[in-house]
Amino acid sequence: MAETEIGTAQVRVETTTGTRGAAEDIARSAVQRGLAACAQVSGPITSFYRWEGKVQADDEWMVVLKTAADRLDDLTDHLIDVHTYDVPEIIAVPIQGGNPEYLRWLTDETRSGT
Numbered sequence: 001m002a003e004t005e006i007g008t009a010q011v012r013v014e015t016t017t018g019t020r021g022a023a024e025d026i027a028r029s030a031v032q033r034g035l036a037a038c039a040q041v042s043g044p045i046t047s048f049y050r051w052e053g054k055v056q057a058d059d060e061w062m063v064v065l066k067t068a069a070d071r072l073d074d075l076t077d078h079l080i081d082v083h084t085y086d087v088p089e090i091i092a093v094p095i096q097g098g099n100p101e102y103l104r105w106l107t108d109e110t111r112s113g114t
Contacts, residue, residue: 008107009069010095015079015088016047016060022084023061029082035075036065037109068110069094 013036017023020043027039043061050056067075072092079090095103 011092013065013092036067037106039065068107071110
């Protein structure tokens with residue numbers, strides 16, 4: 001993963017859930033615990049997927065969270081704990097670059113320990 005000038009890589013994490021309220025709860029809890037610097041909720045979106053042998057189509061809400069790469073395991077554990085799905089989507093993508101001040105802030109916010 002690419003690192004910023006401050007020496008810490010960052011990642012963007014995506015998950016989806018069935019309601020706006022659940023998405024907001026996920027976003028808020030991750031930021032409150034210092035596991036993510038920020039989170040955005042968007043939707044509804046329509047997701048198509050295979051589950052238990054059938055193609056499904058459901059409206060979902062997406063949560064995009066930004067965090068330092070070294071917080072990813074803790075964030076993933078938290079998302080699994082609070083998520084309502086049996087097998088929640090949790091996908092992390094490395095952030096390859098961006099505004100250095102924003103990336104510094106992102107990392108600093110995941111160090112707050114709150």
